[in-house]
Amino acid sequence: MISKPEILIVGGGVAGLSLATRLGKSMGKHGKARITLIDKSFSHVWKPMLHCFASGTMQNENDRINFISQASGHNFEFWPGEVVSIDRVRQEVVLSPLCAADGTVVLESRTIKYDTIVIAIGSCANDFGTPGVRENCLSIDNLVEANAFNEKFRMELLRAFANNSELDIAIVGGGATGTQLAAELHKALEIVGPFNLHAFGKPPPKLRVTLLQSGPRILPAFPESVSAAAQTELERIGVTVRTSARVAGANATGFTLKDGTRVSAKLRVWAAGVKAPEVTTTYGGLALNNTGQILVKANLSAIGDEHIFALGDCSYIDGDPMPATAQVAQQQARHLARYLPAWIEKGQKIPPCVFHNKGAIVALGKYNGWAALPGGTVWGGGFSHGLSARIAHLLLYRQHQMELYGFYRGLMSCFSDWVDTFIRPSIRLD
Numbered sequence: 001m002i003s004k005p006e007i008l009i010v011g012g013g014v015a016g017l018s019l020a021t022r023l024g025k026s027m028g029k030h031g032k033a034r035i036t037l038i039d040k041s042f043s044h045v046w047k048p049m050l051h052c053f054a055s056g057t058m059q060n061e062n063d064r065i066n067f068i069s070q071a072s073g074h075n076f077e078f079w080p081g082e083v084v085s086i087d088r089v090r091q092e093v094v095l096s097p098l099c100a101a102d103g104t105v106v107l108e109s110r111t112i113k114y115d116t117i118v119i120a121i122g123s124c125a126n127d128f129g130t131p132g133v134r135e136n137c138l139s140i141d142n143l144v145e146a147n148a149f150n151e152k153f154r155m156e157l158l159r160a161f162a163n164n165s166e167l168d169i170a171i172v173g174g175g176a177t178g179t180q181l182a183a184e185l186h187k188a189l190e191i192v193g194p195f196n197l198h199a200f201g202k203p204p205p206k207l208r209v210t211l212l213q214s215g216p217r218i219l220p221a222f223p224e225s226v227s228a229a230a231q232t233e234l235e236r237i238g239v240t241v242r243t244s245a246r247v248a249g250a251n252a253t254g255f256t257l258k259d260g261t262r263v264s265a266k267l268r269v270w271a272a273g274v275k276a277p278e279v280t281t282t283y284g285g286l287a288l289n290n291t292g293q294i295l296v297k298a299n300l301s302a303i304g305d306e307h308i309f310a311l312g313d314c315s316y317i318d319g320d321p322m323p324a325t326a327q328v329a330q331q332q333a334r335h336l337a338r339y340l341p342a343w344i345e346k347g348q349k350i351p352p353c354v355f356h357n358k359g360a361i362v363a364l365g366k367y368n369g370w371a372a373l374p375g376g377t378v379w380g381g382g383f384s385h386g387l388s389a390r391i392a393h394l395l396l397y398r399q400h401q402m403e404l405y406g407f408y409r410g411l412m413s414c415f416s417d418w419v420d421t422f423i424r425p426s427i428r429l430d
């Protein structure tokens, strides 16, 4: 009996879960391949919304897609675990032991064979080795970190309520993550304000958010007009924006800038730079760039190993890099989902993946939003236009949900979220 080709997908994020779901439909369902998704967590979240989880304006339960349930309904298998190394000669991966919260081992280290492996393990913020950042700053690169930030944010907010003091937060990185987080934190405080915290008998505390950007303007990936409008909007709601502010170090009370000035902050967030998770250095000696991203050809196969593919934030197309965005991750997943079956079944070549830039959207919480369309057109800003850009930002998420759930279940999920707004508080309070 001829065994089925084994396809492993490592990482169930924007790219990996979309690919597993699509391949499950085209190959898994018809018994043409065994598709296995591996992820170090048990559920998927739409990463561009992590700043909402961090500020508590989005509740985790409704917005997570469980891998086990997704796999069983879409003809692929799911293995929980972190891929810590790849043996390219034996064509197998090693998963670290899976431990319970108390440290006991639930699943021993495991080895899984593959014929084809697709690596989609995403990225994390890059502190560029800045002293003190690792020990003193939080980041929001995944749901665990976003939840940890939220826990601290809620506790500090409560402390500020009780003491009638200010809460100061500094965010390093004026890209989409930092900028959107700054606005979302203000939205969170506005929602909390009207709740009856009688026990304290005091008005809501003042939130002081400082956004530090090393370059001359925030949102450098957007046209200058959007950067300027977003800065004005942030300043209007009370965020202090400091551009050309390069951080030299961090400690438990704040940041020191290169020019020697101090920015004090109770909570410190590092949301600058992008690099691949450090684990890529243990992936069988694959060629990497200087931020650890796996070097791939234009057809997304790893340089030097045609059985390995990499896509999304953890990959870097040699000579023609694409930005680390959800849009790129989605398009690359669709490309592989389209061409991988014929490559596996008939050896047909996979063509280069061509990126079709559909523009970028940034949403400053409930306050404003902009979309930069290809060709330089900017749309958004102001009340009604800002609203349409914010709705477009939300629609991207809904579109992703429908892609994974299917149209009707996706629609029901939207409906259920809407119903939820009448039942739950619109902010996470516990």
Ligand SMILES: Cc1cc2nc3c(=O)[nH]c(=O)nc-3n(C[C@H](O)[C@H](O)[C@H](O)COP(=O)(O)OP(=O)(O)OC[C@H]3O[C@@H](n4cnc5c(N)ncnc54)[C@H](O)[C@@H]3O)c2cc1C
Pocket (backbone or CB within 6 Å): 010, 011, 012, 013, 014, 015, 016, 038, 039, 040, 041, 044, 046, 047, 048, 049, 050, 051, 081, 082, 083, 084, 120, 121, 122, 123, 140, 141, 142, 176, 177, 277, 279, 311, 312, 313, 314, 324, 325, 326, 327, 328, 329, 361, 362
């Ligand atoms: C707060 C925030 C806001 C953003 N806003 C936007 C935006 O507005 N627009 C936009 O286009 N992009 C935005 N981005 C970027 C976007 O989210 C990423 O480009 C996109 O998620 C990349 O998709 P991916 O599939 O490569 O990785 P991810 O979606 O990050 O998925 C990686 C997956 O791999 C898993 N994993 C990691 N390491 C291992 C391992 N060793 N073994 C097993 N599994 C592993 C993780 O658990 C995760 O499920 C934002 C990012 C953040 C953090």
